[in-house]
Amino acid sequence: MKSVSKTINVKRLILYPLVTLLTVLMLGEYAFVFFKKDKLEEQKKYVDTLTKTLSEVIQKEIIVVTSATSMLETLLRQDHFATTNFNDWSREILSINENVSNLQLAPGGIVMDIFPLEGNEQAIGHDLLDDPKRSIGARIAVDSKELTFIGPVRLIQNNRLAVIARKPVFRYKNQQETFWGFTIALIYVEELMGDLLSGLDDLGLNYQLIGSNPDSLTQPIIAASIQPISNQAMQYPVLVPNGEWLLSVEYHFESLTDDFLYHGLILLMASLLSYFAFIYERKSQLQQIELVSLNQQLESLAYFDSLTGLRNRRSASDIAQELFHLAQHSQVPLIVAFLDIDYFKHVNDVHGHQAGDVILKALSNLCAKSCRESDIIARWGGEEFIVFLPYTDLDYALVFCETLRKNISMECFMYESEKIEFTISIGLSEVAPADKSIEDVIKRADEALYLAKKNGRNRCEVSLG
Numbered sequence: 217m218k219s220v221s222k223t224i225n226v227k228r229l230i231l232y233p234l235v236t237l238l239t240v241l242m243l244g245e246y247a248f249v250f251f252k253k254d255k256l257e258e259q260k261k262y263v264d265t266l267t268k269t270l271s272e273v274i275q276k277e278i279i280v281v282t283s284a285t286s287m288l289e290t291l292l293r294q295d296h297f298a299t300t301n302f303n304d305w306s307r308e309i310l311s312i313n314e315n316v317s318n319l320q321l322a323p324g325g326i327v328m329d330i331f332p333l334e335g336n337e338q339a340i341g342h343d344l345l346d347d348p349k350r351s352i353g354a355r356i357a358v359d360s361k362e363l364t365f366i367g368p369v370r371l372i373q374n375n376r377l378a379v380i381a382r383k384p385v386f387r388y389k390n391q392q393e394t395f396w397g398f399t400i401a402l403i404y405v406e407e408l409m410g411d412l413l414s415g416l417d418d419l420g421l422n423y424q425l426i427g428s429n430p431d432s433l434t435q436p437i438i439a440a441s442i443q444p445i446s447n448q449a450m451q452y453p454v455l456v457p458n459g460e461w462l463l464s465v466e467y468h469f470e471s472l473t474d475d476f477l478y479h480g481l482i483l484l485m486a487s488l489l490s491y492f493a494f495i496y497e498r499k500s501q502l503q504q505i506e507l508v509s510l511n512q513q514l515e516s517l518a519y520f521d522s523l524t525g526l527r528n529r530r531s532a533s534d535i536a537q538e539l540f541h542l543a544q545h546s547q548v549p550l551i552v553a554f555l556d557i558d559y560f561k562h563v564n565d566v567h568g569h570q571a572g573d574v575i576l577k578a579l580s581n582l583c584a585k586s587c588r589e590s591d592i593i594a595r596w597g598g599e600e601f602i603v604f605l606p607y608t609d610l611d612y613a614l615v616f617c618e619t620l621r622k623n624i625s626m627e628c629f630m631y632e633s634e635k636i637e638f639t640i641s642i643g644l645s646e647v648a649p650a651d652k653s654i655e656d657v658i659k660r661a662d663e664a665l666y667l668a669k670k671n672g673r674n675r676c677e678v679s680l681g
């Protein structure tokens with residue numbers, strides 16, 4: 217049978233919660249890495265699509281702005297380069313190009329007409345080909361004969377940031393192509409980007425749109441989020457007439473707080489589960505210990521008498537059976553002595569049942585003390601006791617029983633300061649070759665005991681049969 221420990225197994229008590237803690241932490245980490253990777257992939261795809269779409273939208277806006285310069289040129293040519301109707305043209309063009317902030321005419325490179333003029337008066341007379349801040353871009357447009365798009369630039373008239381489309385206009389005079397000047401469309405950066413990019417902040421995205429300005433060597437930032445962009449950002453070019461802008465978008469770096477929170481939660485969960493594992497393991501160990509102890513109690517009840525602690529009849533019979541076989545087959549002598557308290561009913565009646573119990577216990581102790589280790593003493597029932605004395609002949613057994621009887625008769629037992637005196641009668645028998653079982657021997661001892669009682673009690677009688 218597997219032996220079961222009666223004490224707490226500290227090793228298991230530590231190991232199980234520890235394994236639970238580590239398992240939950242590992243699973244938590246695995247889930248963290250797995251979902252984080254998944255989330256990052258998803259975000260990447262989303263940002264990629266968003267950036268591409270945004271770059272296309274910005275590009276369309278630019279086309280609208282640039283088309284305004286072409287419209288202006290067409291109307292100018294229709295009027296044979298007379299600029300008197302500029303305001304009417306502009307009003308018309310702006311009504312269909314809502315995003316264009318203002319239109320300008322710069323014959324010979326000098327700004328002469330602006331619509332709307334209000335707030336832009338300072339720009340009148342601005343010589344684009346002469347101003348070192350503007351001349352490079354303006355010259356490129358003239359030399360390439362192509363529309364140039366620059367920006368952002370800070371306007372001299374109102375210090376606002378704007379992107380500018382400049383279309384160089386040429387006319388034939390005397391069969392020679394000569395530079396007439398610029399048709400200009402301008403859009404304020406905040407108006408261009410206002411709705412488009414500002415919403416990105418709310419979506420938790422960082423962004424940056426870099427423009428191109430031939431007049432400055434630096435890369436001018438058209439719009440950017442408060443948080444700077446990293447080099448991991450998704451980038452898409454925005455094609456403008458004379459180059460390209462660059463739009464970069466990325467998610468805010470995930471705040472570490474989220475990660476800390478997640479890890480904190482996992483740690484908390486792991487600790488809780490390992491605590492439960494500890495409680496569960498402790499409880500099941502305690503239950504096991506309790507079970508073992510209960511089993512032992514049951515076992516003890518099955519074999520021992522609860523009042524005296526001596527073997528009970530069943531347990532003694534089993535052993536007696538073996539002793540009998542030993543006596544029969546190996547000629548090891550065996551004596552059975554039957555003990556019975558005389559007039560025990562009287563003791564109970566006079567001193568009470570509890571006093572009777574005390575007497576039974578005291579007698580048991582006395583007998584147990586007097587017996588050898590090899591002797592088997594048991595409570596046979598009620599006030600009857602039996603002793604199996606192996607390796608003993610009848611003479612020695614009789615001496616032993618007589619001594620015990622005399623000792624008990626001289627003993628004065630106390631119960632609640634009351635003296636109780638009593639005697640015992642003993643019947644002895646010896647295993648005989650004709651005996652078929654231990655019961656035969658016990659029966660003869662019982663008969664001898666009956667004789668002892670009959671002959672006056674407080675005496676030992678030997679069965680002669």
Ligand SMILES: Nc1nc2c(ncn2[C@@H]2O[C@H](COP(=O)(O)OP(=O)(O)OP(=O)(O)O)[C@@H](O)[C@H]2O)c(=O)[nH]1
Binds near residue numbers: 523559599669
């Ligand atoms: N206190 C107590 N009394 C018990 C116990 N078992 C049996 N008895 C009592 O033992 C007494 C036995 O009585 P009897 O069989 O008449 O025998 P006796 O009075 O001893 O008389 P004799 O044996 O003839 O000398 C009864 O009163 C039982 O109640 C027990 O466990 N405790």
